[in-house]
Amino acid sequence: MPTSRAPQIPGRNRAAARPALDRGRTLLGPALALIHSGRAPTRSALTSELAVTRATAGAIAAELEALGLVAVDSRPAGSGRGRPSHRLAVAPGGPVVLAAQIHADGFSVALAGLGGTLGEPVDHPLPSPADPEGLLRAVAEAGARLVAASPRRCLGAALAVPTPVTTSDGRAFAAMYLDWPSGTPVRDLFAAAVARAFPSAGFPLPTAVANDANLAALAEHRHGAGCGARHLLYVTSGHRGVGGALVVDGRLHTGSDGLALEVGQLTVDPRGRPCPCGRRGCLDVEADPPALLAAAGITPAPGEPLLERARAVTRAAAHDPAARAAVDRVAERLGAGLAGMVNILNPDRIVLGGIHLDLLTAAPQLLPAVVAERSLWGRSAGVPVLPAALARPDLTGAAELAWQPFLDDPQSAVAG
Structure with a gap:
């Protein structure tokens, strides 16, 4: 969407800042992405990340501030070494x-x-x-x-x-x-x-x-437990079914037309529960909230929130043998599916969301052990299995x- 006029740069040295801004205008997007992700909390960090001069970084920050997207704190932040640097943050009242x-x-x-x-x-x-x-x-x-x-x-x-x-x-x-x-x-x-x-x-x-x-994987990679991972495997189950995604060097791997990583269709028990796809034992129906409730012998009431009821089962596993057995069964199915993905994708980090996060909390040794035992790379070099960090990824x-x-x-x- 083109702009109708060039935004003005606040400050007294606009003429001096303009050449630096012209050199760095193509870096406005990368600069905003760095501030957005928290990787450039100060102007000096922005200078380093973009590999530009201080003048160019200052002009870029001023341009983003003029657009109403970034706030530049006029009080420099000092760490005790070197020159203090202006703090950068997203504009609190911005769009x-x-x-x-x-x-x-x-x-x-x-x-x-x-x-x-x-x-x-x-x-x-x-x-x-x-x-x-x-x-x-x-x-x-x-x-x-x-x-x-x-x-x-x-x-x-x-x-x-x-x-x-x-x-x-x-x-x-x-x-x-x-x-x-x-x-x-x-x-x-x-x-x-x-x-x-x-x-x-x-x-x-x-x-x-x-x-x-x-989208949840992208959010966790930018703002959550996946920060810094080069090959992030994200697997989750919110209400029904199991979803997964792979982020490689900051970009989602979506396949030729957006249909990659349909991990829910992995078979983990050929004689298991019937799946809506027509087969049996898919991860979709062996490691989602209804599967956990079924394993615990619970029939939810019509309209009852399945995720919350399943989370109650994971919490009860500490003192209820039936809940413990249900958690272990579903954790083993999930671990088998994760191991298959590790063998194919070789991620450097696995992040679990939804009910899988709760399974990891309830079975912190069992779930990673199943992944390690059943995956070639897991045995030779353990893949960290972490809970998602965002409340609503x-x-x-x-x-x-x-x-x-x-x-x-x-x-x-x-x-x-």
């Missing part, structure tokens, strides 16, 4: 994006600023009927209410969905837990729903849609998706 997530039991919306900061999520039950058009309309309308109640400008919206989404045409495939037709044009439907819900925006609000596990990942165009081109933020 936001709308992050939304659909899962098998409902949907959630939240506003998110830069820096991985997520506002208070608002959770909603699924509408009835939960057909694609009606559900996406409900999501967009709930998001519009949040935006209307906020004084901050909204730049875009993104949606995390529990299904693979093609990158070429934005269609949802294998939405088994939403009962959507295969090939539902979710990207176009969401864009249309947002356009109807935000008629006063005055311009088409940018929208995007992607798989929830992919799916929503945080949706926010990352919505922010990405502005991280790529910060000047486009002024077009709205």
